[in-house]
Structure formats: C-alpha cells, structure tokens
Amino acid sequence: MPSCALQGHSRRPQHGRGPPGFKHRFLVGLILAFGCLLAVTGASSDDESSSSKEKKVAIVTLVTTSTYIPGALVLAESLQAVKAKGDRVLLWVGPEDDPRSDMTPDRIAELKEYWDETRQLTKADGSYTECQISEQHKTLIQENPTLKGLDRYWGTCSKFAVWGLVDYDVVVYMDADSVALHNFDFVFDYLDTGEAHFAAHGVPECWDTNPPQFLECNFYTAFFVIKPLPHVQSYFHQLASKQYLAEGEITLLNQVIQQWKPLPRFTLVAQTEAVRPMADDGKTMDWSQAKVYDFAGNPDTKPWMSHALAKQYHDPNWHAYFGSMVPGTEGYNRYMVPQKIWNDYYDKVLAKKEKKQKATKEEL
Template identity: 25%
Template sequence: MIKAIFPKALVIRINIAFLALFLLAYAFLFLWPSSTSVYNASPASFVRCSLRECHHKTENGIKMKAVLEEPRNSQFNSPDRIVVKRERPSFLDEMGRGMMIGMVNMEGEDVSEWKMLGQVIPVSFEPVSELFEWKDLFPEWIDEEEEIDGPSCPEIPMPDFYKYASVDMIVAKLPCRVQEEGWGRDVLRLQVHLIAANLAVKRGRGIWNRRIKVVFLSKCRPMPDLFRCDDLLRQEGDWWYYEPDLTRLAQKLSLPVGSCNLALPLWGKGIHEVYDVSRIGKKSTRTIKREAYATVLHSSEAYVCGAIALAQSLLQTGTKRDLILLLDRSISKPKREALAKAGWKFRFIERIRNPRAEKNTYNEYNYSKFRLWQLAEYDKIIFIDADVIVLRNLDILFHFPQISATGNDGSIFNSGIMVIEPSNCTFNMFMQRTREIVSYNGGDQGFLNEVFVWWHRLPRRVNFLKNFWSNSTVEAAVKNQLLGADPPKLYSIHFLGLKPWLCYRDYDCNWDLEDLHVYASDVAHRRWWKLHDAMDEGLQKFCALRKRRKIDLEWDRKLAREKGLKDGHWRVNVTDPRKYTT
C-alpha cells in the first residue's frame, strides 16, 4: 500500500486558507451590526411575563434589553423631576386612619396628604414597552378553531401582588393622552387599570365586607369596562373614588387580557363538545337575579318580520329567559299584536337622536339602542339584532360579563349580539358623551366601541356574519357547510345585506346586485325560510312583500339579466306565492 505524501509548503497554504475563511465568517456573523427588525416585532415575540415577574429573552442581548427597559416617561428616572402638588380631595377627610395605601404609577406626585391616612407603599412594576400596541391584545383575527396552534395572548407585566397583600386602599395615576387619536387604546393605561383591579380583588378576599377603596388620578374617565359607573362614589376634579363590586371585577380578571383569546370557548376540542363553564357559572349565578334577551325596533316596520322570526328561533332553542322588545309608537297595533304573539314583552321607548347624523338618514336614531341599559330590572341582557336567527341555545352567554361579543374589523367588536349589564348610571354616561364621542361608522356600534375598548371575545360561531369577503370557492364551501349544517354547528346567523323576508323565497336576492354578492348565500337563505315555514300562519303574513318591494325585486332581476350576471339567479323561475298576493 502506497501512502500519499503532500509537500509541506502545500499543507501550510491549505491551513492558511482555512484560517482566512474562518476569520471572515467570524467577522460577518459576530461583528456585523444586528438587524433593526427587532423594533418592529410584536412584543409577544420577545417578552414572556407572568403575573409575578417578567423575564426578557436574551437572544438579542443588550439591544433587546435596552428596548424593553426604556422608560415610558424619562422624567420618572430623573433626579431633578418636579414633584406635583395637587388640590386635596375632600373625601380624604371621610376616610379612616391607619390604612395601608398602595401607590401605583404615582411617581412625581406629592403624596404627603395621603401619608396622613396611613402608610404609603409604592407598588413597583415594570411599565410595558412602547412597542406593545393595542392590536397585540386585540387582533382582528385569531385561530378560534385551533386549526394551527390556537390563539394566545402576550402577557402584561404585573407586580408581585404578594408584597402588597395588606393594602386597604389603592391610589393610581392613569395615563391620559386625550389629545392623541385613539388615546383610550393605550396599553400602559390598561396596565395601570389591571394592576389596581388585581390589587383590589386579591386584598378583598381577606376582608369580611369585601369593600376596597380605589382612587384614580386622571383627567380622563377611568375605563368603565373595569370600574363601573355604579361603583363611582365621588368625583372631584381629576380624582375618582370607587368602591368596586369585587365579585364582578374578579370575573373580568379571570378572562383573557384581550380579544387575543376567546373569553371562554363554547366547545372543547371536539367541534360538538360543549365547553364546561361550571366554574364561572357557579360564581356568577349567585348574584344574578334576572336575565333576558332583547332587541330594538324603532322608526320603521321594516324589521318586524325579522323580530318575529328572531323570537320564534329563540323559543325553539328552549330558553326560559324573558324576551324583551324595545319599540316606539311607529310600530302599528296589528304589528305589535303579532310581535306579542311571537313571544316578545314590550318596553316602549322614546327614540334617541344621534347628534352627528344627517336628518332622515339610516343612523339618525340608532342611538336608541342605548335604552337597553335602562332595563335595570335585569342584571344581564343578551342583545340580538332583529336580522339574526338563533340556531342553538345561547343561555350560556349569561355567564359572561359586559361587553362580551364577537370580533368585527380591526380591534372592535360587532354589536349584533352582545352581553350587557343594564345600568341607569351607564345610560346617563352615554347621554353625556353623545357629542363628545366620534363613532367610526356613525352608528351605535362605533360609539360603544369607543366607550368599551376592553371587551371579551366570543367565538364567531355565536354571531356568524353572512358574508363572503374573499369570494373564493373554498371560502364559500366552508361557510355554506357551516350555514347549512344539521344539527347546527353555528349558534346564530346574522343576515347582512338584503334580508331574506325582503327577497323572493326562491333564492337570495343579493345575487341580483353585483355589489351585494359578498352577502349572497342560498344555503343561509333556505335556512331562514325553513324557520319561517315552521311559524304559525298568523305570523307568516307579517312577512308579506309590499307592492313597492316587488317592483324593486323585478327591476333588480331585469338589470341582472341585462348584465348577464354569471351566477344566473336571474334565470330562476319565481314561485314565491307572495309575488302574486297583495
């Protein structure tokens, strides 16, 4: 066997070449500036927190830590910061002495007046990063069906609550950047609210009367999502004094921190397996006195048929709750008699005009929905729009707090089905703010989303919107399978676009208008008419077509035929007997 022998000079050259390549690779990997993409990442990707502590990931070393630890307000760390002395609220004189007072976010404030009441204890916490945005907590879409990894939420840093277990009062300064657009959706503002709420709930467990004093310093009203109008005892200038209902508050704190996860899934891992809500149910039903479903009719009789169908669908699910209809005098006596026969109990209302609406527009009186909060004889109301039919029992939703609803666009909820807690105090707050609040859509949904920014997400199957935004074959197949499933997989169907009772029963007339194809589904249309046919004939006649509506339907069919719309519904031979009856 012959052993190959390489010249010594060649070996040296090879070693030098390998060394040079190694040094180049080292310089590229370790000396090249790190990517700035970290500044655009979601906070959930680089911080993991618990209720007790927050640990930074270290993959990106010093730079990552610097981003997270940069203070929201540099003056807090300045030795030369100015201490602000504010006017003493008179309610301090009515409070006892010898208290333990937890101070949250009160840096830079003169707290000498509070020291007269007892021991002042600064509550230490790490403010959330500026990179933490509201949309991280309230995303437009989450993986509700757990088809990928399931939904998850980034966690907000919390203090070590065990260190403050003995506080009798919480005093917190709330960020209020009211001059900035979207100021109410401030994660730091939410963080301070949540810290105060958690301190109150955890301390309340050890007090016999479960009453904890919470005082906020803020030019803006504290979040009614957490600190209810009814629990506000005094307001003096920028001081807000609450004694919150700790049972209600604890329930809210037990839910996800945002709509980034379902408040509670309505099913387990199996699609038909109903989720066990006995834990929250046992807690919440102790104080529940009365509950009801409700809808609203005003200004027009166009939705009378829809309200009749809604009541019938609710009764078919076996609910024993009251069905409450808020209506004005525009609904004629024969229609009222039919609505009563369908199952509704009446509450007559005066309409509320939207001060920002144009005269004689669709949203001129849609703030009338605020009257729901005047149903103070009930503890919980599930509001349902009159263009919805219910397929499965929704009583489970009474276990959820205000506002629980399904998602809409962006970070907002859809008010077509929502859980509310009636309160005359809340109603009065709405009325005081009708001119102040700008609704993104000019209606009640936009208004309510500005008041209740911290809402709880219900599965979209609870309020399944009949729309097909992508107009894809796959989307249509999946949604139509859900819309037509028997037994039903959906809890309700929300009929957007032209309503079934305003179409011929033969097909969904949204097909006749190109702009409304996103709302067209013959499967959903047939489902509504199946419910209609099961109703008493005396109720069915209130779904008749008016002469004017028949003319409009024929005109739309004519235009669809002239355009040669590819769906071809204009070719359908109409057999609906309502076409031929007066």
C-alpha cells in the same frame, strides 16, 4: 379602582357600515369628565357572586320601523326553537318621539304575541337616543348610491337603553335582522370571570394573527352581552348628543369600550363577512358551529326581501342579492343555508298569522 381604559383615537368598525371618509369627533374632555366608566371597563364593587343567586336574564332586540317587524318575529321564533333561556324583551321607538318611525298599536300588538315584553323608548325618560347626522353627511348619502340605506341607522343608538334594564342581571342584545341557529345560553355566564362587563364578537380581522389580538381590532354590535348599569346608559346617551354618528351606535361603542371580552369565534356570523365556520377538512362549511347569523348589509339584502322574491319567482333558492342559487355550490352554502333557515321560520310565522285570522273570521 382600575385606570382609565379609554383611548383618544377612533376605533372604526371593520364591517362596512358607511363610507371611509366619515370621521367622528371623540370627546376626550367629556369622557374624562365622566371618569373611567368603571362599570363598562372593569368590575363593580356591587357585583354578587354568580353562585349566590339565580341569574335573571333577558334577550333583547330593538325595532324602530315596521320594516324590521318580520325580522323580530323570526328572531323570537328561532329563540324558541333553540330553547334559549331568558325573557324576551323588545324595545321600540314611536312616531311621537321620532317621525321616522311608523310603529302603530296594531304593529306592537303583533309583536306582543312573540315577545314577553315590549317597552317603548321615549325622549321624556331619556331611554330614546337618536344617532345624529350632519347635513353634510345627509347630502353625501343622497348623492352616493353606494351609501344607500346608511340613513337607516338613526335609531340604532337606542341600543344604549339595554344598560337601563336593571331588572336583569345579564342581558343579551340581538339585532332584529338576526336569527338564532343554535343555543347560546353559555353567554349568560360568560361575564362571571374577568373584569369586563361587556362581551361581543370580534370582526374577522381579530383572527388575522395567532394568537388573536383583540385589543387591536373592533367588535360587532349585532350581538353583545352586558350587565345592566343605568349610569352607563346615561353616559352613552349624553355622548351621542354631542357628536355625529352617521354609522350608528357601533362607532361610539367601539371608541369607548376598550376592555371587552371576546366571544368564541362563530358565536356570531355576519352575512357581509367572507369567513364561515369550516369542518375539519377545511373544505366544507360547518354551520353547526355557528350560534347566531346576522343578516348585515344594505336594505335590499335583508332576509324578508329574499323571502318575498323567492315567493314572487316561485324559487325557494332565490337570494335578494345573488338571484337564483344552485344547491351544493359554495355560494349557496355560504349565503342560502342561513337564508333558508330564516325562510322556514317566517313561513311558520305567516302560517300562524293566517290561522289566527281564519279563526277570527269564523267567530264573526
């Protein structure tokens, strides 16, 4: 059995979720009581060889409010376009378990048209995990404009439920505000070698050194790969119930998971980071290298906001944060290229919806 890979210090994410003054208690005693989390930090004796059977795989997302429904629909549309393999599973939280959710049967029905399966997370079965926030943090968020939208992370700790999807051998989790740019099927075999049961994309600071020092930096949680193990879900669920996580699940995952396998660079690109994939000339951005784009940022910068404003201003090059952008400029290539891709997918989604509504009216 490998030795514990847990550390007693906080490994803060580097991509700007929350104020630098927020501190989180790391429950060393509780962690030691649970042991080394062998399933996360090392190989399990129950593993089967990847060649012994065909893997059953899934791509999973999470929706806690209707705000993210456009994102989930586009994500599914983009996965279809890049021919990503795996079942499409959407996890959601209902208002009966948390009043901050506004999910309704009609909204779930719309999502079912794009996702193979929708699973409700509940308190009753322990699959719903709330990110707790202190009254002090609530006050700080309300009084500080720069922290606008931070309170939306209340439901992201339910990402832990992916470890409970034991029907699958490998699961890829993707945030609902991300879009698939190119096929990434290679990640389903990525954990076949080595001892790690968790793969993710390091933050830009990981590549500040040559070679990269992944043990010294953090990872994103907008896109990650796991082998489902139910006791890991239970472990994170119990940890989250004992501490405040104002920044969402990312803090706890980076604190606990010390042995992780870094995904190749540009498997994920985040909107909020400055780094973009570049061509060999070092001057031209090369989006063909990127597999997934995450529209990280505050609520005002989400892709559905840019799409709505583009329609409102009759300007296809409108970005919610930057305003009208000029094609061919660095800013356009950096931010509008993935936004335009998202817009095109959402236009297709809306066209399908309109066609269905028209057909329904004709039947009546």
